Amino acid sequence: MKTRLLGRTGLNVSVVGVGTWQFGGEWGRTYTAPDAQAVLAAAQDCGINLIDTAECYGDHLAEQLIGETLPGKRADWIIATKWGHQFHECFKRDAHMGPADLLAQLDASLQALRTDYVDLLQFHSGNDAQFATPGMWEAAAEAKRQGKVRFLGNSIGSNAVNTNQVDRSTEVGVDVIQLVYNRLEREPEATVLPSCQRQNLGVLARVPLASGFLSGKYKPGHQFPANDVRDFWMKAKQEWMLKEVEQIAATEVPAGVPMAQWALAWVLKNPAVTAVIPGCKDAAQVRANAAAVALL
Numbered sequence: 001m002k003t004r005l006l007g008r009t010g011l012n013v014s015v016v017g018v019g020t021w022q023f024g025g026e027w028g029r030t031y032t033a034p035d036a037q038a039v040l041a042a043a044q045d046c047g048i049n050l051i052d053t054a055e056c057y058g059d060h061l062a063e064q065l066i067g068e069t070l071p072g073k074r075a076d077w078i079i080a081t082k083w084g085h086q087f088h089e090c091f092k093r094d095a096h097m098g099p100a101d102l103l104a105q106l107d108a109s110l111q112a113l114r115t116d117y118v119d120l121l122q123f124h125s126g127n128d129a130q131f132a133t134p135g136m137w138e139a140a141a142e143a144k145r146q147g148k149v150r151f152l153g154n155s156i157g158s159n160a161v162n163t164n165q166v167d168r169s170t171e172v173g174v175d176v177i178q179l180v181y182n183r184l185e186r187e188p189e190a191t192v193l194p195s196c197q198r199q200n201l202g203v204l205a206r207v208p209l210a211s212g213f214l215s216g217k218y219k220p221g222h223q224f225p226a227n228d229v230r231d232f233w234m235k236a237k238q239e240w241m242l243k244e245v246e247q248i249a250a251t252e253v254p255a256g257v258p259m260a261q262w263a264l265a266w267v268l269k270n271p272a273v274t275a276v277i278p279g280c281k282d283a284a285q286v287r288a289n290a291a292a293v294a295l296l
């Protein structure tokens with residue numbers, strides 16, 4: 001594994017982390033503690049120290065599975081979670097971003113994770129009006145003063161409209177930006193990543209496999225089951241994405257290189273990016289994703 005400094009936080013993170021939206025049960029399967037344990041043990045074995053989770057991957061469910069099964073010592077891990085959404089049932093959540101919501105959700109996250117601090121607490125993809133909620137950033141700073149949070153982040157929503165939020169990171173105390181960046185989604189290169197570099201922000205690239213499409217294993221016409229988020233939220237773009245992936249596989253991926261590893265390395269070669277956080281369904285995917293560092 002390789003590590004990099006997460007911007008100005010001074011945290012040393014593995015360049016490949018583990019995304020845990022999958023543990024919440026919206027990716028076609030439900031997770032038990034042994035399932036989560038297998039993923040996290042493989043991560044530890046590969047030298048991964050970075051875990052991204054959230055309050056709404058299930059109702060604090062992913063955090064609970066992490067808390068129950070985290071191998072090794074707490075201090076060995078950099079745990080990033082988020083505030084802002086209440087999960088109701090699969091594919092249904094609503095926004096609760098204000099100061100009181102932040103503090104209540106953070107306490108629930110700490111309880112689920114069985115820890116007294118998170119390394120990174122991220123604003124969960126709110127719009128500009130929610131970003132400007134009175135008292136919200138002050139509450140986040142207070143959580144930091146109390147030692148419940150080491151650093152603040154912003155997991156921005158749409159890349160196109162969030163330059164404003166990224167530009168204001170330093171002003172509101174945000175040290176890390178999480179964004180969608182992959183071979184099919186290059187919009188951050190225009191303004192968002194340069195703003196991160198100007199402010200020396202850590203950058204976590206989420207959805208680095210374009211929701212699994214950049215693994216190359218799905219072909220146009222693929223039908224996901226109804227309990228898979230890709231059937232529920234991504235149908236509109238699916239055919240375009242899969243056709244692009246076929247083209248990229250034929251023209252850009254060297255022979256013999258697994259496409260998922262190539263796709264992760266492609267993201268990590270951008271000097272503005274600190275780490276990728278691919279969502280992992282099982283230990284085999286963790287190991288395959290960790291092996292992407294050999295391509296750097």
Ligand SMILES: NC(=O)c1ccc[n+]([C@@H]2O[C@H](COP(=O)([O-])OP(=O)(O)OC[C@H]3O[C@@H](n4cnc5c(N)ncnc54)[C@H](OP(=O)(O)O)[C@@H]3O)[C@@H](O)[C@H]2O)c1
Nearest residue numbers: 019020021155206207208209210211212215278279285288
């Ligand atoms: N708003 C936000 O803050 C936000 C939003 C989205 C995601 N996130 C975070 O970012 C993480 C990553 O994003 P994501 O999970 O949406 O998308 P992703 O990382 O691009 O894709 C994950 C999917 O790719 C497939 N996959 C993973 N490794 C593979 C490998 N080596 N070979 C083949 N297939 C592989 C798996 O699905 P299959 O095997 O079923 O194909 C997995 O569920 C999430 O887990 C979450 O922590 C945050």
